[in-house]
Amino acid sequence: MSIEFEDASLSTAPDSIEPVVGWKSLRLKENGLLYSSMFPTEWSPQKRFKANCGRRWHSSSGTPSPSCTCGIYMVEDVQGLSVYHGNVIAEVQGWGRVIPGTRGWRTEYAYPSKLFLLDGTERDRRQLEERYAVPTVLTTRASFPKPVRFRRFRFSSVIQFTGFMTCVVAGVANLTLGIFGDGGIANIGSGLFSLACAGFIVFMERVIRRY
Numbered sequence: 001m002s003i004e005f006e007d008a009s010l011s012t013a014p015d016s017i018e019p020v021v022g023w024k025s026l027r028l029k030e031n032g033l034l035y036s037s038m039f040p041t042e043w044s045p046q047k048r049f050k051a052n053c054g055r056r057w058h059s060s061s062g063t064p065s066p067s068c069t070c071g072i073y074m075v076e077d078v079q080g081l082s083v084y085h086g087n088v089i090a091e092v093q094g095w096g097r098v099i100p101g102t103r104g105w106r107t108e109y110a111y112p113s114k115l116f117l118l119d120g121t122e123r124d125r126r127q128l129e130e131r132y133a134v135p136t137v138l139t140t141r142a143s144f145p146k147p148v149r150f151r152r153f154r155f156s157s158v159i160q161f162t163g164f165m166t167c168v169v170a171g172v173a174n175l176t177l178g179i180f181g182d183g184g185i186a187n188i189g190s191g192l193f194s195l196a197c198a199g200f201i202v203f204m205e206r207v208i209r210r211y
């Protein structure tokens with residue numbers, strides 16, 4: 001079991017002189033600005049985008065930190081964008097503190113080097129190009145390389161896997177007791193709750209996997 005984008009052997013993240021080039025999916029909103037496809041964070045035009053971390057468990061001073069999940073996520077191969085949430089696919093340069101992962105990097109700073117507007121208008125394309133001052137191509141979602149599934153779903157650690165299995169076993173046991181035994185409604189209730197917990201663990205694993 002591996003933790004994606006993490007390398008346990010990395011205790012310090014050296015500053016990268018040469019920027020890394022990766023891919024991100026972004027969202028163009030009606031106000032003509034780009035946003036992260038996951039969070040309501042704006043990517044300001046002609047300004048480097050800086051990673052911030054407000055997590056309580058973030059212990060070191062720098063961002064991204066090897067012991068945290070923060071940083072600007074980018075994948076090395078465009079086909080590694082497993083979810084196209086946004087309407088813009090961006091080729092981005094990342095620099096500053098760079099932490100390599102299995103599919104790409106987490107970086108401290110980033111800025112797009114090329115933008116691909118999916119199913120937009122020529123007017124939007126021109127506006128985007130002028131505003132962000134990078135080459136912008138109008139294309140269609142259909143013509144873009146299809147995302148490949150890199151791997152089947154995997155738990156990121158033994159703790160998550162154990163938690164999931166415990167919830168499933170407890171859920172099934174309680175349901176069985178409630179429906180077929182003399183446990184009654186209380187067992188059915190806690191059985192359903194345990195299964196919901198198992199589902200939540202899977203859901204969180206998927207959330208972590210996106211960027």
Ligand SMILES: [Zn+2]
Nearest residue numbers: 053058068070
């Ligand atoms: Zn952090």
